[in-house]
Amino acid sequence: MPAPPEFLQFIDDNANAFIQRLGEAVAIPSISGDATHRADVVKMAEWLNTHLQAVGVTTQLVDLGKHVMDGQELSLPPAILGKIGEDKSKKTVLVYGHFDVQPAEKSDGWDTDPFTLSIHPDGRLIGRGSSDDKGPVLGWLNVLQYHHAHGLPLPVNMRFCFEGMEESGSEGLDDLVRKEAKGWFKDVDCVCISDNYWLNTRTPALTYGLRGLTYIKATVSGPARDLHSGVFGRTVHEPMTDLVLLMSKLVDAQGKILIPGIDEMVDAASEDEKAIYEALDYSIADIEQSAGASIALSANKVDVLMGRMRYPSLSLHGIEGAFHGAGAKTVIPAKVAGKFSIRLVPPQTPALVDPLVIAYLEAEFAKLNSKNTLTVESLHGGKPWVEDVNHWNYEAAKVATKAVYGQDPDLTREGGSIPVTLTFAESLGVNVLLLPMGRGDDGAHSTNEKLDRSNFIQGTKLLGTYLYEIAAIEGKK
Ligand SMILES: NCC(=O)N[C@@H](Cc1c[nH]cn1)C(=O)O
Ligand SMILES: [Zn+2]
Numbered sequence: 466m467p468a469p470p471e472f473l474q475f476i477d478d479n480a481n482a483f484i485q486r487l488g489e490a491v492a493i494p495s496i497s498g499d500a501t502h503r504a505d506v507v508k509m510a511e512w513l514n515t516h517l518q519a520v521g522v523t524t525q526l527v528d529l530g531k532h533v534m535d536g537q538e539l540s541l542p543p544a545i546l547g548k549i550g551e552d553k554s555k556k557t558v559l560v561y562g563h564f565d566v567q568p569a570e571k572s573d574g575w576d577t578d579p580f581t582l583s584i585h586p587d588g589r590l591i592g593r594g595s596s597d598d599k600g601p602v603l604g605w606l607n608v609l610q611y612h613h614a615h616g617l618p619l620p621v622n623m624r625f626c627f628e629g630m631e632e633s634g635s636e637g638l639d640d641l642v643r644k645e646a647k648g649w650f651k652d653v654d655c656v657c658i659s660d661n662y663w664l665n666t667r668t669p670a671l672t673y674g675l676r677g678l679t680y681i682k683a684t685v686s687g688p689a690r691d692l693h694s695g696v697f698g699r700t701v702h703e704p705m706t707d708l709v710l711l712m713s714k715l716v717d718a719q720g721k722i723l724i725p726g727i728d729e730m731v732d733a734a735s736e737d738e739k740a741i742y743e744a745l746d747y748s749i750a751d752i753e754q755s756a757g758a759s760i761a762l763s764a765n766k767v768d769v770l771m772g773r774m775r776y777p778s779l780s781l782h783g784i785e786g787a788f789h790g791a792g793a794k795t796v797i798p799a800k801v802a803g804k805f806s807i808r809l810v811p812p813q814t815p816a817l818v819d820p821l822v823i824a825y826l827e828a829e830f831a832k833l834n835s836k837n838t839l840t841v842e843s844l845h846g847g848k849p850w851v852e853d854v855n856h857w858n859y860e861a862a863k864v865a866t867k868a869v870y871g872q873d874p875d876l877t878r879e880g881g882s883i884p885v886t887l888t889f890a891e892s893l894g895v896n897v898l899l900l901p902m903g904r905g906d907d908g909a910h911s912t913n914e915k916l917d918r919s920n921f922i923q924g925t926k927l928l929g930t931y932l933y934e935i936a937a938i939e940g941k942k
């Protein structure tokens with residue numbers, strides 16, 4: 466059952482209105498990792514809830530309780546559960562997405578205000594969350610709007626689960642998913658998540674793997690207050706010096722993780738597996754284009770792809786409490802916290818990796834003979850996930866991709882993490898598909914994040930066509 470031509474036409478005809486709606490969503494700075502923006506995340510939940518109801522979805526805002534962030538107790542933003550269709554003869558597709566975003570400030574290097582969607586003449590829709598993940602979430606709204614406006618039933622029953630904490634560890638969501646496995650999600654046959662990116666800028670992709678994550682904060686403190694380096698330099702143990710020495714021991718310049726036991730947990734790739742990466746439509750030029758510089762770790766495409774998809778990586782993110790402004794402040798900061806994360810692959814889990822990290826940092830700190838104090842904590846984590854691609858969920862997405870883009874999709878594993886993916890797979894016991902909308906150069910989490918107009922519009926057609934192809938598959942119901 467291909468998607469009706471009227472649906473495809475409707476999406477084209479309403480493209481400008483869809484983009485305007487994306488602009489409204491981007492204008493709400495729903496930054497989950499910043500306590501001062503918590504009210505905006507809630508506002509974004511309410512905005513999305515209203516728009517879902519307007520296109521016929523029955524919704525429920527779920528209170529996820531409270532959590533502590535940066536020493537402050539905060540209410541978690543509500544999750545949105547949605548439901549449309551109860552037809553026992555149809556399959557039921559669960560869609561997940563998130564309406565929170567990463568932080569962004571113009572001073573980070575954005576060309577325009579990150580929370581004003583800027584429509585570039587070349588088709589780029591630039592703004593925080595345009596690609597990750599407001600564009601894809603709104604893609605589903607666009608699909609629903611066609612059916613609602615024409616009084617047409619959807620080809621499948623749908624369930625929705627949208628959250629506002631994905632960029633900050635999906636707090637509270639795992640428990641909700643487990644609790645609703647036999648409730649709100651009881652008849653779900655498969656899951657579709659649109660929250661990642663094509664490998665390049667030209668080939669659509671289906672994604673069957675995600676890396677897990679453990680996010681670590683290592684705090685070194687000593688003096689009772691910030692000190693003058695002219696008065697105290699070479700006089701006291703300096704927390705920043707200790708921390709920089711520690712952080713320099715985590716990873717080498719070639720990406721090798723220096724914490725014993727972590728790289729070693731992962732088997733080397735077989736020649737057969739390497740052939741899968743070799744076959745992907747990807748080149749070193751693609752990574753250099755999306756990174757904006759010729760800085761790939763290797764000239765070998767397979768090594769680069771395996772570095773992203775099937776090996777762990779350790780990235781240093783920042784130092785809280787360090788002097789970072791303009792000028793030349795001669796301070797010795799009293800307390801600094803280094804933040805880094807490790808992307809995990811099977812069989813690694815936060816529970817296996819965290820003790821190795823903590824023991825290593827403590828041993829290295831002891832070697833410094835410092836009188837300062839070190840504390841190490843894991844801020845959040847998630848397990849890796851790999852799915853079976855020989856399933857009708859993937860078949861439907863392949864056929865839909867070919868229909869919309871005239872191309873077969875790449876089958877990829879993603880370097881990023883969406884921790885709830887594995888929870889859906891395990892607690893619902895169904896196949897999960899990642900169906901990305903954006904391109905590899907969208908700059909998610911970065912400055913000038915964008916979604917191309919054609920990816921938003923064709924991507925919306927893809928989401929709708931996928932539902933029709935799911936309905937066309939015989940045998941499940
Ligand atoms: N589009 C998925 C995504 O960006 N996920 C984040 C999840 C995360 C975890 N901690 C902070 N963010 C990712 O970084 O992979
Ligand atoms: Zn995302």
Ligand SMILES: [Zn+2]
Pocket residue numbers: 567597632909910
């Ligand atoms: Zn993200």
